Amino acid sequence: MYISNFTGELMSLKKRLILQNAAIVAIPFLIAIIASFVFIFISSYIFKVDLNYDSIKKLTDLQYEFFTADDNLLKGNPERLLQKDFQQYLSERLNKLNAYIVVLKKYDVVFSTKSINPIEIEKCLEAKKKNLLNNSVELNDGPYIVKVIPLIYSDGSDGWTILLAPVDKETSASKKLLYFSMGVFFVSFLIINVLVSINSSKAILAPLKKLQRAAGEISLGNLDYEVIEDGDQEIRELCKSFEQMRLKLKESVYTQMKYDDNRKMLVSSISHDLKTPITSIKGYVEGILDGVANTPEKVEKYLRTIHSKAVQVDSMIDDLLLYSKLDLKQIPFNFEKTDVVKYFEYCIMENEPELEKHNIKLEFQNNLVKETYAMIDRERLRRVITNIIDNSKKYMNKSEGKIQIILRETSTTVIIEISDNGAGIPKEALPHIFSRFYRADTARSKIKGSGLGLAIAKHIVEEHGGLIWARSIENEGTSIMISLKKIQESEDCK
Amino acid sequence: MKKILIVEDDQSIGELEKDYLEINGFSVKICNDGISGLNCIKEEEFDLLILDIMLPGIDGFEILRQIRDTKDIPILLVSVKKRKLTK
Numbered sequence: 001m002y003i004s005n006f007t008g009e010l011m012s013l014k015k016r017l018i019l020q021n022a023a024i025v026a027i028p029f030l031i032a033i034i035a036s037f038v039f040i041f042i043s044s045y046i047f048k049v050d051l052n053y054d055s056i057k058k059l060t061d062l063q064y065e066f067f068t069a070d071d072n073l074l075k076g077n078p079e080r081l082l083q084k085d086f087q088q089y090l091s092e093r094l095n096k097l098n099a100y101i102v103v104l105k106k107y108d109v110v111f112s113t114k115s116i117n118p119i120e121i122e123k124c125l126e127a128k129k130k131n132l133l134n135n136s137v138e139l140n141d142g143p144y145i146v147k148v149i150p151l152i153y154s155d156g157s158d159g160w161t162i163l164l165a166p167v168d169k170e171t172s173a174s175k176k177l178l179y180f181s182m183g184v185f186f187v188s189f190l191i192i193n194v195l196v197s198i199n200s201s202k203a204i205l206a207p208l209k210k211l212q213r214a215a216g217e218i219s220l221g222n223l224d225y226e227v228i229e230d231g232d233q234e235i236r237e238l239c240k241s242f243e244q245m246r247l248k249l250k251e252s253v254y255t256q257m258k259y260d261d262n263r264k265m266l267v268s269s270i271s272h273d274l275k276t277p278i279t280s281i282k283g284y285v286e287g288i289l290d291g292v293a294n295t296p297e298k299v300e301k302y303l304r305t306i307h308s309k310a311v312q313v314d315s316m317i318d319d320l321l322l323y324s325k326l327d328l329k330q331i332p333f334n335f336e337k338t339d340v341v342k343y344f345e346y347c348i349m350e351n352e353p354e355l356e357k358h359n360i361k362l363e364f365q366n367n368l369v370k371e372t373y374a375m376i377d378r379e380r381l382r383r384v385i386t387n388i389i390d391n392s393k394k395y396m397n398k399s400e401g402k403i404q405i406i407l408r409e410t411s412t413t414v415i416i417e418i419s420d421n422g423a424g425i426p427k428e429a430l431p432h433i434f435s436r437f438y439r440a441d442t443a444r445s446k447i448k449g450s451g452l453g454l455a456i457a458k459h460i461v462e463e464h465g466g467l468i469w470a471r472s473i474e475n476e477g478t479s480i481m482i483s484l485k486k487i488q489e490s491e492d493c494k
Numbered sequence: 495m496k497k498i499l500i501v502e503d504d505q506s507i508g509e510l511e512k513d514y515l516e517i518n519g520f521s522v523k524i525c526n527d528g529i530s531g532l533n534c535i536k537e538e539e540f541d542l543l544i545l546d547i548m549l550p551g552i553d554g555f556e557i558l559r560q561i562r563d564t565k566d567i568p569i570l571l572v573s574v575k576k577r578k579l580t581k
Contacts, residue, residue, distance in 0.1 A: 280506045292513045305506050 207231030360401030501531030528552030
């Protein structure tokens, strides 16, 4: 309570503990001192008990004066002590000061204003050996301050004068004051302790309880229960770590769910894509068996359809196997230093005849200034090019098709652009085209293929340490870009 | 001779259906997508419609919705996964 009042919002646990421990000692101490002053004030002005330091001092002075005076008085003529009138005078004076005298000749009491037994006398004489400050003696009726003065009588015999002053009221009152102060200290110590404990529990235990509740919720699977930062710095940091853990956990659960969804979609895509050609195969075989193909030409046509569908299924399964191997990184890559221009010239030669059949022109545009080399697995990269060109072919909607392969370079990479003037890809579909089984058109059966072409291409390009991306305008065409690291000439010299 | 319209985007399936139906004495016309299918239905009278559900452009259900109010012909809905008879 009071601690957080003067230390502000953020405090470290260490600082709090130090302050609390200091407060537990210092505050009762201050209270005790203040209470003592109040006690003295109240005692002297309300209960009229003379307790202040002035009166104590006055008495001490008087006692000192008395002893000193008597010392002088008694030195020359000890016999005076035996005179009745002097004894009378002495008694009266001592009475006023509340003190006693015992006069000894040898060890016999010759005059006394107080009844005293030999053991007490012995104690008093013992006290003379003690130092001046510690000359109190415990007699039967209480503590006394004692002063012993040696005497030599005129007949030559020696003796003692013992002056006794009871330890005065002021002394016992100061003891009372001491007890009072200690009591106040003790009580306030307890109270402060309780207050500090309540404060601690508010500042430390409450946020910990919150954290515990949050942990409980998370363990029950409620990953949306936010951990709110509260309390001291260290606890806040703990909460923060906890919150980060929760978010990570949530993220991983989400990823897992997405992965599961993806797998379900994969299974349904595979079954659908395989089912379509197999349905055809089944139907055409049944057609032959049922005699629907009633002429030899029709039978041949049926068999050709069956064959082409079987080839389609076969290539789909090949794609699937290749993709799964790429995904599991089970395919070894054989990278060779390759002249990029020569490689693509060869690729074009290979693809041109097939494209001509579909009335698609294949153009090559080389913007590289000099021979450029890259590390390429020729076989796999050819697969990438084929897949991209196949896609262009499939989605060609113009009577005069055109596919362009353009080579460009940046300071570190070669960029291969394969662009067509086909149907293009809708904007919303563009980010997904490299995902497996994604097809921009919803009616899957129209376009033949595994739906894995670009996913396989992406895998292979990434295995080369390159990037693949796409740009497209609907109905105008699509450009697929591949960037590959080129081998720097300096490296070449080594 | 009864006239049947097949709206089917997979040519091989469409042609097989056509062969089966012609052998059994029907006159068959094939449309390869939803839009041309819908136009055919509006222009000509058919005795039966064999409709694929998954079609490019307009799908089978959309065609069904559009012709239900104006035409009263039996329709056979066909999909790769299952076959359903509906009127």
